[in-house]
Amino acid sequence: MNDQSSKADAYWAENKRLMVILLVIWALVSFGFGIILRPLLAGIEIGGTDLGFWFAQQGSILTFIALIFIYAWRMNALDRKYDFDEE
Amino acid sequence: MSQYALNLIFIGGSFLLYVIIAWVSRAGSTSEFYAANRGVHPVVNGMATAADWMSAASFISMAGLIAFTGYGNSSFLMGWTGGYVLLAMLLAPYLRKFGKFTVPEFIGDRFYSRTARLVAVFCLIVISLTYVIGQMTGVGVAFSRFLEVDNATGLFIGAAIVFFYAVFGGMKGITYTQVAQYVVLIFAYTVPAIFISLQLTGNPLPPLGLFGEVSDGTPLLVKLDQVVTDLGFAEYTSLNSSMFNMVLFTLALMIGTAGLPHVIIRFFTVPRVRDARYSAGWALVFIALLYLVAPAVGAMARLNLIDTVYPNGTQAEALEYEERPQWMKNWEVTGLLKFEDKNGDGRINYYNDANEEAAAALAGSPQGNELDVNRDILVLANPEIAQLPSWVIALVAAGGIAAALSTAAGLLLAIASAVSHDLIKGAINPTISERAELMWARIAMAVTIGVATYLGLNPPGFAAQTVALAFGLAAASIFPVLMMGIFSKTVNRTGAVAGMLAGLFFTVIYIFIYKGWFFIPDTNQLADVPENWFFGVAPTSVGAVGALLNFLVAIVVSKMTGDVPAHIKELVESVRTPRGASAATDH
Numbered sequence: 152m153n154d155q156s157s158k159a160d161a162y163w164a165e166n167k168r169l170m171v172i173l174l175v176i177w178a179l180v181s182f183g184f185g186i187i188l189r190p191l192l193a194g195i196e197i198g199g200t201d202l203g204f205w206f207a208q209q210g211s212i213l214t215f216i217a218l219i220f221i222y223a224w225r226m227n228a229l230d231r232k233y234d235f236d237e238e
Numbered sequence: 239m240s241q242y243a244l245n246l247i248f249i250g251g252s253f254l255l256y257v258i259i260a261w262v263s264r265a266g267s268t269s270e271f272y273a274a275n276r277g278v279h280p281v282v283n284g285m286a287t288a289a290d291w292m293s294a295a296s297f298i299s300m301a302g303l304i305a306f307t308g309y310g311n312s313s314f315l316m317g318w319t320g321g322y323v324l325l326a327m328l329l330a331p332y333l334r335k336f337g338k339f340t341v342p343e344f345i346g347d348r349f350y351s352r353t354a355r356l357v358a359v360f361c362l363i364v365i366s367l368t369y370v371i372g373q374m375t376g377v378g379v380a381f382s383r384f385l386e387v388d389n390a391t392g393l394f395i396g397a398a399i400v401f402f403y404a405v406f407g408g409m410k411g412i413t414y415t416q417v418a419q420y421v422v423l424i425f426a427y428t429v430p431a432i433f434i435s436l437q438l439t440g441n442p443l444p445p446l447g448l449f450g451e452v453s454d455g456t457p458l459l460v461k462l463d464q465v466v467t468d469l470g471f472a473e474y475t476s477l478n479s480s481m482f483n484m485v486l487f488t489l490a491l492m493i494g495t496a497g498l499p500h501v502i503i504r505f506f507t508v509p510r511v512r513d514a515r516y517s518a519g520w521a522l523v524f525i526a527l528l529y530l531v532a533p534a535v536g537a538m539a540r541l542n543l544i545d546t547v548y549p550n551g552t553q554a555e556a557l558e559y560e561e562r563p564q565w566m567k568n569w570e571v572t573g574l575l576k577f578e579d580k581n582g583d584g585r586i587n588y589y590n591d592a593n594e595e596a597a598a599a600l601a602g603s604p605q606g607n608e609l610d611v612n613r614d615i616l617v618l619a620n621p622e623i624a625q626l627p628s629w630v631i632a633l634v635a636a637g638g639i640a641a642a643l644s645t646a647a648g649l650l651l652a653i654a655s656a657v658s659h660d661l662i663k664g665a666i667n668p669t670i671s672e673r674a675e676l677m678w679a680r681i682a683m684a685v686t687i688g689v690a691t692y693l694g695l696n697p698p699g700f701a702a703q704t705v706a707l708a709f710g711l712a713a714a715s716i717f718p719v720l721m722m723g724i725f726s727k728t729v730n731r732t733g734a735v736a737g738m739l740a741g742l743f744f745t746v747i748y749i750f751i752y753k754g755w756f757f758i759p760d761t762n763q764l765a766d767v768p769e770n771w772f773f774g775v776a777p778t779s780v781g782a783v784g785a786l787l788n789f790l791v792a793i794v795v796s797k798m799t800g801d802v803p804a805h806i807k808e809l810v811e812s813v814r815t816p817r818g819a820s821a822a823t824d825h
Contacts, residue, residue, distance in 0.1 A: 156811070159811060159814065159815060162814075162815065163814055166814075170327050170328075173323070173327065174323070174327070177320065177323050181316045181320050181488065182485055182488065182489070185312065185316055186477075186481060186484050186485055186488070187481065187485065189477075197449055198448070198449025198450060198457050198458070198459060199449070199451075199456070199457025199458065199459035199460035199461075199463075199475075200449075200457075200459045200460075200475045201475075204309055204312075204459075204475050205449065207309060207312035207315070207316060208309075208312050208315055208448070208533040209445055209448075209530055209533070211315075211316045211319070211320065212315065212316070212319045212522075212526050212529055212530060213526070213530075215319050215320055215322065215323050215522060216519060216522050216523055216526060218323050219322065219323060219326040219327075219515075219518050219519035219522055220516075220519045222326060222327055222515065223326070223512070223515035223516045223518075223519055226331075226512070226515060227512050227515075230512065230816050230817075233815075234817075235815040235816050235817045236512075236816065236817065237510045237511060237512060237816050237817055237818075237819055
C-alpha cells in the first residue's frame with residue numbers, strides 16, 4: 152500500500168469517526184430527547200410543558216444546524232491536515 | 239385601496255420580479271442549464287435550496303398539520319430538517335466531488351450499469367412528478383382565493399410563469415429566482431406570525447412566544463391544552479398515537495428528504511466540496527427560520543380559532559353564526575370551511591363529537607360538531623383571523639405562490655435533466671451535440687409543465703397521499719443506493735439494481751395494499767387502520783423499512799455476485815477526497 156492510499160484511508164477513517172459522533176448526537180436530540188426519552192425529561196418544565204416537547208419542536212432543529220456547521224468546520228481542517236484541500 | 243387591488247399588486251409585482259431575474263440570468267450552455275456553471279455562492283445556494291425545498295406543503299400545510307394534531311406531528315419538523323444532516327455528511331460533498339449533472343448519472347457510473355441508471359431515472363420521475371402535482375394545485379388554490387379567478391385560470395397563469403423562467407433560465411435562472419422567492423416567502427410567513435405572537439403573548443419572536451404566557455399569565459401551551467381538552471379533543475402537548483410510528487415516520491421523512499433528487503442537484507451548483515458542506519448548513523439556517531416559526535403559528539392559530547368560536551370561554555355558549563367574522567365568510571365561499579347548524583340554535587358548536595363525556599359538559603345542547611375547518615387554510619387565513627392589515631394578507635398570498643412556484647421549478651429541472659441527460663444522451667443518442675441536448679432539456683421541461691398542469695387541473699383524488707409515496711420512494715430507492723455508492727467499495731451493479739428494485743416494490747406495494755392500487759379507491763386489500771398494519775408499521779412510515787431492505791438486499795446480493803472492478807474502486811476513492819472538484823467538472 153503506497154503513501155497516498157494509506158493517507159486517504161486515514162483521512163476516511165477520521166471522517167467516519169467524526170460522522171458517527173455527530174450522528175449519535177443527531178439521533179439523541181430527535182429520536183431520543185424529542186420522542187423516546189421524553190418521559191424521562193418530563194420533570195424539566197419549560198413554558199408550560201416539558202423539555203422533550205421543546206426538543207421535538209425547536210431544540211432538535213437548532214442542534215441540527217450546529218452539527219452541520221461543526222462537520223463542515225472539522226472537515227475543512229481535516230482536508231488541510233491530510234493535504235486534500237481545494238485551492 | 240381594496241384588498242383585491244393589493245393582492246394583485248403583490249402577486250403581480252412578485253411575478254414581474256421573477257421574470258426579470260430569469261431573463262437576466264438565462265442559460266446558454268448545458269453546464270449553465272443543469273448546474274448554473276457551478277458558480278453559485280454557498281450562502282446563495284443555501285437560500286435557493288431553502289426555497290427549492292420549502293413547498294406548498296411546508297408553507298401552507300405544515301402549521302395546520304401541527305395545529306390539529308399537536309406534539310405528535312413534530313415528526314414533520316424533525317424529519318424535514320434532520321434530513322439535511324444526512325445530506326451534509328453522507329451525500330452532498332461527495333456527489334459534488336463526482337462533478338456530474340444528475341443523480342442517475344452518479345448511480346449509472348458508480349454501478350457501471352445502464353440498467354441502474356434507468357431504474358434511478360424511473361424513480362426520480364415518479365418522485366418528482368407526484369411532488370409537482372401538489373405544487374400546481376397549491377398555485378391554483380392560492381390564485382382562486384386571492385385573485386378571485388377560477389382554479390383553472392390560476393393554474394394556467396402559474397404554469398406560464400414557471401414555463402418562462404424555468405425553460406429559459408435553467409438551473410441558473412431558477413437559482414436566482416428561488417433566492418427572490420425565498421425572501422418573499424419568509425417575509426410572508428414571519429410577518430403575520432410576529433403580529434400574532436405579539437397579540438397573544440406580548441413576545442415579538444414567535445418561537446419564544448410559543449413557550450410564553452398569554453395575557454392572564456397562564457403559559458400559552460397550558461391554556462391550549464385546557465381549551466382543546468374542554469372541547470373533547472386530545473391534549474395538544476402529549477403523544478396520542480404510537481411512539482414506534484412517530485420514530486419510524488420521522489426517520490422515513492429524514493431519509494426521504496436526503497434522497498430527493500431536486501434537492502440533491504442544488505448542491506451541484508457550488509464551486510467546491512467545502513462549499514457543498516457549508517451550503518447544507520446555510521440551507522438549514524434559512525429553512526429553520528420558517529420551521530421554528532411554524533409550530534408557534536400552529537399552536538397560536540388553533541387557540542385563536544377556538545377563541546373566535548368561543549368568545550366567552552369554552553364553558554360558555556358558542557358564537558352565533560350571524561356574528562361570525564368576515565374571514566369565515568371568505569373561506570366559506572371556497573368550501574374549505576363549512577358550517578352546518580345541526581341543533582338549530584344558530585350557534586357554531588365546534589367540538590370533538592366522538593368524545594361523549596366532553597360533549598355532555600358543553601353549554602347549549604350540541605347535536606354533533608357543526609364546524610369543519612380544512613387544516614390547509616390556517617396559514618393563509620391567519621392574518622385575517624388575527625385582523626392584520628390588508629397588505630399582510632396580500633403578502634401571504636404572494637408568499638404561498640412563491641413557495642409553490644420555487645419548488646415546482648426545482649422539480650421540473652430534476653425531471654428535465656434526467657430526461658435529456660440520462661435518457662436521451664445517456665441511453666438513446668450518446669453522440670448528441672450540446673446544443674441539441676440543451677434543446678431536449680427545454681422540450682422535456684415544457685412537456686413536464688404540460689403534464690403537471692393537466693394533473694393539477696384533474697387532480698387524481700389522492701394528492702395528499704402521493705406525498706407519502708414520494709418520500710417513501712426517495713427513502714427506499716434513491717438514498718440507500720447513493721450512500722452505498724460512496725461508503726462501500728463492495729456493492730456491485732447487480733446488488734445496486736436488486737436493492738433499488740426491492741426497496742421500490744416493497745414500499746409501493748405496502749402503500750397500495752392500504753391506500754388502494756395506484757390510489758384508486760376501494761382497491762385496497764386491507765383497511766388503513768393500525769390493527770391491520772404489519773408489525774404496526776403505518777404505510778406513511780414504510781419508507782424507512784424499504785430503505786433498510788434496500789441496504790440488506792444490495793449487500794447480500796453483492797456478496798454473492800462477485801467483486802467491483804478496479805476502476806470503480808478508484809472512482810469511489812476519488813469521490814471521498816475533495817481535491818480536484820473544480821477540475822472534475824469537465825470530464
